[in-house]
Amino acid sequence: MKLLVANRGEIALRIFRACRDMGIETVAVYSDADRPALHVTAADHAVRLGPAPATESYLSIPRILEAARKTGASLVHPGYGFLAESADFARACEEAGLTFVGPSHSAIEAMGSKTTSREIMRSAGVPIVPGTTAAAREAGELLEFGRSAGFPILLKASAGGGGKGMRSVGGEEDLAASFTRASAEAQAAFGDGSIYAEKLLERPRHIEVQIAADRRGNRVAVGERECSIQRRHQKVVEECPSPVVDPEMRSRLFSAAIAAADAVSYDSCGTVEFLLAPDGSFYFLEMNTRLQVEHPVTEEVWGVDLAREMIRAALGEPLSFTADDLAARGHAIEYRIYAEDPARGFAPSPGAVSRLRLPEGPGVRNDVGVETGSVVTIDYDPMLGKLVVSGADRAQAIERTSRALDEYEIAGVETTLPLFRALVQDPDFRAARFHTQWLDEWLSAHTLDPPEATFEEAAFAAACLSAEGGAATVRRAEAGSRWSEAARRESLRSPLAHSRRERR
Amino acid sequence: MSVRRRFVWRRSGNAEPLTLESSDRLRMTIRAGQREVVADCARTADGGMSAILPSGRQLAGRAVVRPDGRVEAWIGARRVPIELSDPLRELAGDAANPAGHATEIRARIPGRVVEVRVAAGDEVEAGATLLVLEAMKMQNEIRADRGARISSVECVAGQTVETGAILVRLEPAPEP
Numbered sequence: 001m002k003l004l005v006a007n008r009g010e011i012a013l014r015i016f017r018a019c020r021d022m023g024i025e026t027v028a029v030y031s032d033a034d035r036p037a038l039h040v041t042a043a044d045h046a047v048r049l050g051p052a053p054a055t056e057s058y059l060s061i062p063r064i065l066e067a068a069r070k071t072g073a074s075l076v077h078p079g080y081g082f083l084a085e086s087a088d089f090a091r092a093c094e095e096a097g098l099t100f101v102g103p104s105h106s107a108i109e110a111m112g113s114k115t116t117s118r119e120i121m122r123s124a125g126v127p128i129v130p131g132t133t134a135a136a137r138e139a140g141e142l143l144e145f146g147r148s149a150g151f152p153i154l155l156k157a158s159a160g161g162g163g164k165g166m167r168s169v170g171g172e173e174d175l176a177a178s179f180t181r182a183s184a185e186a187q188a189a190f191g192d193g194s195i196y197a198e199k200l201l202e203r204p205r206h207i208e209v210q211i212a213a214d215r216r217g218n219r220v221a222v223g224e225r226e227c228s229i230q231r232r233h234q235k236v237v238e239e240c241p242s243p244v245v246d247p248e249m250r251s252r253l254f255s256a257a258i259a260a261a262d263a264v265s266y267d268s269c270g271t272v273e274f275l276l277a278p279d280g281s282f283y284f285l286e287m288n289t290r291l292q293v294e295h296p297v298t299e300e301v302w303g304v305d306l307a308r309e310m311i312r313a314a315l316g317e318p319l320s321f322t323a324d325d326l327a328a329r330g331h332a333i334e335y336r337i338y339a340e341d342p343a344r345g346f347a348p349s350p351g352a353v354s355r356l357r358l359p360e361g362p363g364v365r366n367d368v369g370v371e372t373g374s375v376v377t378i379d380y381d382p383m384l385g386k387l388v389v390s391g392a393d394r395a396q397a398i399e400r401t402s403r404a405l406d407e408y409e410i411a412g413v414e415t416t417l418p419l420f421r422a423l424v425q426d427p428d429f430r431a432a433r434f435h436t437q438w439l440d441e442w443l444s445a446h447t448l449d450p451p452e453a454t455f456e457e458a459a460f461a462a463a464c465l466s467a468e469g470g471a472a473t474v475r476r477a478e479a480g481s482r483w484s485e486a487a488r489r490e491s492l493r494s495p496l497a498h499s500r501r502e503r504r
Numbered sequence: 505m506s507v508r509r510r511f512v513w514r515r516s517g518n519a520e521p522l523t524l525e526s527s528d529r530l531r532m533t534i535r536a537g538q539r540e541v542v543a544d545c546a547r548t549a550d551g552g553m554s555a556i557l558p559s560g561r562q563l564a565g566r567a568v569v570r571p572d573g574r575v576e577a578w579i580g581a582r583r584v585p586i587e588l589s590d591p592l593r594e595l596a597g598d599a600a601n602p603a604g605h606a607t608e609i610r611a612r613i614p615g616r617v618v619e620v621r622v623a624a625g626d627e628v629e630a631g632a633t634l635l636v637l638e639a640m641k642m643q644n645e646i647r648a649d650r651g652a653r654i655s656s657v658e659c660v661a662g663q664t665v666e667t668g669a670i671l672v673r674l675e676p677a678p679e680p
Contacts, residue, residue, distance in 0.1 A: 464567035
């Protein structure tokens with residue numbers, strides 16, 4: 001059996017590892033930019049998709065299906081990003097006779113639309129953020145809602161995602177202007193300018209529940225994750241369990257998440273996201289119908305292999321556990337390592353990874369998609385990998401994070417590691433006092449420039465530059481060419497030269 | 505082999521000389537102003553360096569000269585912001601080619617060539633020492649600013665060179 005991963009980087013490697021555990025052969029696909037990439041060299045089979053731009057490679061459904069046909073892969077895993085939440089891709093796989101490792105295309109479709117999924121959740125009795133259901137074409141349609149729910153409210157694109165077409169409105173007087181801008185943005189981004197409104201939750205936390213399900217109707221909630229450390233709506237640090245969810249709230253969250261999954265007959269691994277208000281009420285945000293970047297923290301705490309469960313489910317096998325089998329143990333925190341410079345407004349930092357030395361020791365897991373010499377291009381998401389640190393409790397996980405970050409050597413590209421080194425020292429982070437806007441506020445109040453070198457450090461640098469051999473090496477012309485020339489002549493002279501060498 | 509080098513250390517807007525001396529390149533004495541430290545140095549297996557200071561403090565890491573001439577220093581996993589320049593590197597100037605890299609390494613002040621470490625045809629990595637030039641009583645290593653092949657060496661050890669003399673010619677390294 002062969003499984004094709006329609007993705008790249010660390011998530012392709014993560015899924016390949018699950019395949020190896022299960023005795024399934026691995027198939028990589030790649031663009032021209034990724035020919036020497038780790039996900040290709042780690043695979044049993046590899047197929048070129050096309051040029052570097054994702055539209056001609058990792059987003060090309062026909063080319064991916066052709067790669068599956070060519071290699072005889074019967075399973076296709078989309079990873080996250082790219083085609084992971086494309087109902088068209090899931091349907092195309094089914095039509096081509098391939099098994100899509102993910103939920104049904106109808107579940108993907110239902111959860112892909114903000115307004116549709118809100119409607120489904122409301123019918124299923126899952127709490128949703130108070131808001132309008134009909135897509136509005138002009139500001140006046142939302143005025144009544146604003147007055148009854150109370151400002152501030154949040155305008156969102158019906159077709160939306162990624163923060164585009166999103167605007168908060170502080171009061172009635174700002175509604176018309178904000179609506180115009182949000183609608184124009186939504187029109188430009190999605191070709192649909194319709195807008196709906198939600199009550200704006202101030203300082204919410206992002207809590208999500210991991211769902212594991214199979215094609216026999218079993219659905220289990222595998223703990224929650226806290227993902228409130230975000231930069232401009234993008235998760236940066238995630239942990240399991242949430243430091244603020246108590247057993248009573250956990251059971252309510254699990255029930256709501258299972259109800260959400262039941263409502264779309266969900267039959268794979270997925271995540272139901274909620275916003276948790278400071279008063280303890282929570283609301284459905286969206287459902288991600290795929291394996292998420294942050295799935296490892298759940299795996300570490302709950303002792304399950306989500307990538308493997310997804311493949312099992314796609315093959316029609318039952319979940320390898322029931323809710324009663326599961327027990328949480330300790331705490332895990334994930335840090336997303338991006339090739340971005342946090343001291344310069346997270347500017348992209350493409351380039352070659354000239355040095356990479358990963359941390360080791362108790363509690364450390366590295367899910368990394370690059371190696372020394374890998375080139376980080378601007379063609380794709382700049383995430384290099386994830387550092388996942390576990391401990392008996394949150395305090396120990398943070399202690400071990402400091403240690404792991406001190407061991408983590410990466411040179412050649414700027415990364416988000418300096419941000420994490422600062423965060424783990426921060427009293428609010430250590431006390432888990434944060435919400436979804438906390439990191440953006442923190443970043444505007446802190447600088448990440450490290451202190452200048454001390455005399456001892458300057459002395460050390462000077463010593464490095466003066467040591468025997470200098471900072472870099474010289475490759476001798478004579479030595480190399482003479483040896484290779486001699487070897488070449490030898491092999492030409494005597495056909496026995498090779499066989500002699502082989503016999504040794 | 506002994507080494508004497510002088511660097512300029514720029515810190516908080518001030519530039520001060522930082523000198524390094526060693527008779528064996530293992531025990532190095534570094535001075536800046538009134539401060540002095542003796543470091544017991546050893547190359548590490550991965551090409552970095554470990555230094556033990558008189559207090560017993562051990563520092564492990566690496567420093568490289570980047571293609572733009574700036575020094576990038578790492579102690580453990582942390583990059584240490586440092587502005588350290590080698591005045592002779594600035595003095596051994598370049599006739600820049602259109603790509604911005606030196607194609608000829610010239611002496612910008614009079615001096616004496618102490619040692620030549622490369623020969624025509626050698627391939628060097630960025631930062632590799634090409635030759636050692638003594639001037640102002642300091643021995644200074646002239647390094648490649650990029651990976652290159654040595655097309656010719658225009659000086660010999662012991663030779664006195666004048667300002668502007670071509671020391672080494674470089675050409676682009678062949679594609680691997």
